[in-house]
Amino acid sequence: MKTFAELLDRLVLTPQRNGKIRLLADYFRSTPDPSRGYALAAIAGTLSLNTVKPALIRDLLLERMDEVLFHYSYDYVGDLAETVSLAWEPPEGVAPADISLGEAVERLQRAGRSEVRSLVRDMLDRLDTSGRFALLKLVTGGLRIGASARLAKQALAEMGGKEVGEIETLWHGLAPPYLPLFLWLTGQAEMPVLKTPAVFHSVMLATPIGEGDLEGLNPADFAAEWKWDGIRVQLANVGGLRRLYSRSGDEISAAFPEIIEAADFSGVIDGELLVGGTMRSNRATATFADLQQRLNRKTVSRKLLEDYPAFVRGYDILFSGERDIRPEPFRVRREALSALIEAASPQHFDLSPLVAFSTWEELDRLRSDPPDPVIEGVMLKRLDSPYVAGRAKGPWFKWKRAPFNIDAVLMYAQRGHGKRSSYYSDFTFGVWTESESVTSLVPIGKAYFGFTDAELEILDQFVRNNTVERFGPVRAVRAEPDAGFVVEVAFEGLNRSTRHKSGVAMRFPRIARLRPDKLPRDADRLETLQAMIGMKA
Structure with missing residues (x-):
């Protein structure tokens, strides 16, 4: 736990993004399995230790500390893990001993409900102050170190000399402590072959522009689409596995079961998640505030399904069946996407319409007075552009309507x-x-x-x-x-x-x-x- 605690301290004190990546890469490189895999899961938010609740931690401290003094301390410090780690006094005669991160996690995962209390107490007695703090942050999921899943993936790529896109492709098919992943990154095994297809792929992003940035660009080289005010998603049906992801890779399938059920196609599409009605229905597209009624839910009621029906407006297609068509030009992918949407459920899918224009001035007039209040601007896409991860400069632009x-x-x-x-x-x-x-x-x-x-x-x-x-x-x-x-x-x-x-x-x-x-x-x-x-x- 000592090395994990040192990592947390150094990450908090390192503001630069590249510095954090180097710290994580060095830690992953030097720390043995399974500890590094559990550290990765803790940072990425994929580690679950549901048997340890904040109330249990507070009650353990109150066994040894006056309640009024605890509340004064907690109010001053403002963080439960920090308060407990500083105030905890091991009994006399208990020898301090470091506990590896992997051992701590696996002991907690094996412990029954009746054993957790004594197990946490014993570990707090044996760890030093920084070790206790790291343990408590780990079990409560309260890491605040300026690192994230994406940053951790980039550190893994640096550690193993791989492309971050390769790691993202594997990510959703692996689980803590990620042993196959680290064997591959350290050159001890081939790239894992997943039984469950990993269906999320890094999305392509657009560069913001203004009217003056269009000089030198030929309108004939671009297609224009409306920029809809929803959330960007990736929807996949690969090998019979259906998943809906946000553009940052978080799975949101549970909140939109009707979309998952309606995804009868085979492939991966990119689009905008909206509520209301598709262009193939008689119901108007609702606002982002309406969409928020459906976001961040683990389950969704029948009333929400009826009041805020969701659909996907298709922007692009990454895989047609099992064929990767991202290298194809936009105009080719657009034809494939159009065919897929045409055969899909009209209540749950439609195709983002192209905006006809011949000059930038004409497009500007259309952008300033769009046909739907849910439109917040236009997207410009080069007709010959492949689908590439990240924000490449040149192929895609977003031109927002509202200047303020x-x-x-x-x-x-x-x-x-x-x-x-x-x-x-x-x-x-x-x-x-x-x-x-x-x-x-x-x-x-x-x-x-x-x-x-x-x-x-x-x-x-x-x-x-x-x-x-x-x-x-x-x-x-x-x-x-x-x-x-x-x-x-x-x-x-x-x-x-x-x-x-x-x-x-x-x-x-x-x-x-x-x-x-x-x-x-x-x-x-x-x-x-x-x-x-x-x-x-």
């Missing part, structure tokens, strides 16, 4: 006033900028309204679970490229400002919606805001 809506990352939070005095409800958010080849977040504004009471609960819980630093009443939260919280911010204008580090000042910003489907790395950049200065809404 941006995606930002939460950076700081403070408690509110009055009835909100017990909630973190005042938020500072930022966008990405680059200085001396280092990409970082820069604050651009503050907002304390625009969200519903239910959304406030979500934001408050995120702050409490992801605080990394305290500055008096202000809390700094996780805000890394692969770990953090994205919000859509609406505002009425921008001005240049010498008082703000970003150089811009927002007028009347508000949080328009929460975007848990987006990674922080996908938030907007400072250059986007600078280009908005002087625009009129």
Whole structure:
């Protein structure tokens, strides 16, 4: 546990993304199985130790500590694992001993319900302060170290000299402690052949542009589609296994059973998940707020299925049957996707329509006055572009309609006033900028309204679970490229400002919606805001 605790400490103290990747790669390289596999699972969020609850940990400490003193300590420290690890006093005569991460996890997994209490007590007695902290963070799933599943996968790729796409292809077909994966990465075995097909593949992303960025581009080389206000998904039926993933690779099949049931095709498609009705039905497409009623659910009621019917608007196709057609040009993939959608359930699938245009000026007029309020702009795709993972510059662009809506990352939070005095409800958010080849977040504004009471609960819980630093009443939260919280911010204008580090000042910003489907790395950049200065809404 000692080496895992040291890793956690160093990750927290290392702000640079590349530095975190090197730390993880070195740890995976030097740590034996199964400990490194369980560490990977803990960081990626795939490790489940449901037998240990926070209440059990609190009760164990109260066996040895006055309850009033505990509450004072907990209120001051603000974190249960940190409070217990600091306040825990082993009995006299108990010899300290390090326990490996793998041993700790497997002992907890084997323990029956009646054995867990004494097992956790024994491990806390034998570990030192940092070891106790690491153990408690592990069992409660409360790691806040600025690392994520994607960062861990990139560290694995660096460790083994592999492509991160290869690891993502395997990821959903393997389970902790990932022994076959590490055997392959260390050259001791061939790439695993999965009994359960791994069906998620890294998605292709578009580069944001403005009107001035279109100079030099020939409209005849591009197809245009409407940019719909839902969430990007990947839907697969491979070898009879059906799965629905968000664009970050999280499986969301349980929340949309009707989509899974209707996916009778064989292959993998890319599209937008929406609620309401398809273009082949008589029901209008609903808003993102309606879609949120269906997101982040482990089960879904019949009423939700009836009130918020979901469908997928197809954008692209990655696999036709078992044939990988990502290298084919967009125009070829579009024909294959059209044929697949035509044969699919009309209530659950439709094809994203192309927008006819001959000049950028014509497209701009269409973009400014789209036929549906759920449209937030247009997508531009080169007709000859293959489907490649990541945000390649050149083949795909997104041209948003609303000039005063941006995606930002939460950076700081403070408690509110009055009835909100017990909630973190005042938020500072930022966008990405680059200085001396280092990409970082820069604050651009503050907002304390625009969200519903239910959304406030979500934001408050995120702050409490992801605080990394305290500055008096202000809390700094996780805000890394692969770990953090994205919000859509609406505002009425921008001005240049010498008082703000970003150089811009927002007028009347508000949080328009929460975007848990987006990674922080996908938030907007400072250059986007600078280009908005002087625009009129």
